Amino acid sequence: MKPVRFLGDSLKRVREFPAGAMHEAGYQLDKVQRGKQPDDFKIYTARISDAVYVLHAFQKKTQTTSKHDIEIAKQGYTELMGGQK
16 A cells, blocks of 8 residues: 655645544545545545655535645646656
8 A cells, every 4th residue: 555645734734624524534545545536525636656645635615626726736746746747
C-alpha cells in the first residue's frame, strides 16, 4: 500500500473537518492507497509511483466545486510534478 503525503495545508484542513467527514476522508484515502477510485469527495489526490499525494482538501457545501478549490489542486499538482503540466 502506498503511503499518503499531504501537500500544503491539506493535512491541517482535513483535521478541521467534522468528525464524520474526517472519518470519511480516511476511508476515501484508504481506497486510493489500494488503487481504487474514491467516491466523489472533497479531497484532491494524485497517485504517483511512490505515494498518494493529497493536493487539496476542503469542505464542500454545494454540488459544484469552486474554481478556487480547483485552482489550488491544480497548483499543487504542478508543484508536485516539478513545474510541468
